[in-house]
Amino acid sequence: MNNPLRPAARKSLFSNSWISAILAGHSALGLAFSAAIYLICLTGSVVVFVQELQRWEQPAAPRVLAVAPGAIDLGIAALREKGPEDAAQSVSVTLPSPHNPHLLLSARGREGAGSGSWFADASGHPAMKVRHDVSDFLVRLHVDLHLPFGIGTVIVALAGMALLALVISGVLAHPRILKDAFRLRSGGSVRVGQAGLHNRMGTWGLPFHLIIAFTAAFLGVFIIVFGSVAATTYKGDMFKAFADFAGPVARPAAHASRTGPLPSVGPFIAAATAAAPGLALQSIDIQQPGAKGQLIGIGLRDPRSLFLEERVVYDSKGRKVFASDVTRRPFSQQMIFAIQPIHFGWFGGIFVKLAYGLLGLSMCGITASGFKIWLTRRRDKGRPMPAMERLWTATIWGQPLALALAAIPSLATDAKAAPLLGWAAGTIAAYALACFPTTQLRLGDGLRAATAVALAGLALVHATLSATGGLSGIDPASWAVDATLLLIAFFVARPTLKLRRPNRAT
Incomplete structure (x- = not known):
């Protein structure tokens, strides 16, 4: 008999059938995009730390803390000497910052004449050709998967939208x-434990996951939409489309009129910094x-x-x-300018980057466990x-190994x-090893061990090669x-290094 004094049980906001439908859609979407999202x-x-990786690639590059306007003029003049004066389409100078203490000179020439980037010393003279092969490879792999004709950009954009849908449907x-944020189910089946860990990791990092x-x-859709708008509204004129956000782009001039002198950058720097007090000079381009x-x-x-x-x-x-x-x-346009630093964590120093890196790895763990839950079920x-399990x-373990192997050749070539x-x-x-009829556990242990060896070998060989040039000139x-x-x-190697205790006779 029901007690009239007892409060009625609260009904769930969603019915069981509704929750089951959401879970089914969540699983289907995750299965479709799991590999790409991972x-x-x-x-x-890794790309969160792209500036640190660039400094790691060339540890002997000259460190510069401050640059005078006269040195910038000398650097631009040196850039023009790298190629024919009438071939350069643009020259630029990136000044040192606390996170990247280098003076960078760059030139973009017609048909590649004089193109390239150089590290310069404090006087503005080019000292070393820039080689950011590894970091450039990682950025492109993240942005477009190294696929041509915009195919990779579309896939990454779709994966970003799928990730947003997965976060929302998971909630x-x-x-x-x-209520269950700190209740980790354990002691039951493997699948229940994996599901509990999957849900808790998703809950603990939910604000970050939503932002990312x-x-x-947003970035994926913006790139696609921007290209479409440029092709329609601006009739394919990328100069006009880009000018609305970053300023006008100088039109290519006739061959005979491109050998004139360059103005000194000092007055332009003074005018720009006087109009924006509190802002630091970051770059100059002509x-x-x-x-x-x-x-x-x-x-x-x-x-x-x-x-x-600001520009x-x-x-x-x-x-x-x-x-x-x-x-x-x-506000809509401000979001466009702010979205990239928010996405990559390039706004708050090394501690924000470390948080982004760890939380990004947690998203890898959530993706990996989600697919594994389906396989276990x-x-x-x-x-x-x-x-499929193999x-x-x-x-899961082949990609960390592949990324480590991507960096190793750059040490020799x-x-x-x-x-x-x-x-x-x-x-x-x-994937070739996965085709052999071995156990999933043995394959995982082997790839983990290979990844650990590759990472340790990469670090030790790089440190040794850097030390041969003299320890005093190495970037910290x-x-x-x-x-x-x-x-x-x-x-990575720790789980594979645990030795099983031998059974003792009782």
């Missing part, structure tokens, strides 16, 4: 998400240098704001023709898929394609990256 999250966790499918998923979807319609762009950095950059453009006579004025723009129902293990070939070799080898960030690689290698 690779994108894994590379994204909707767990009405007790807050939303910004990933478009169509020497031409009558050349444009001088000044980039400013605001370390106190998410909108990290001012002048003509050769010193007249301001464009100013980004990001903080005065509508099939095995529990008597419908195992051993081949292929998924090859994905300057070939631009070496990282891509190393990654492809590691990926093919992992290089030592930090090597130490991090050794630490990661230890944690």
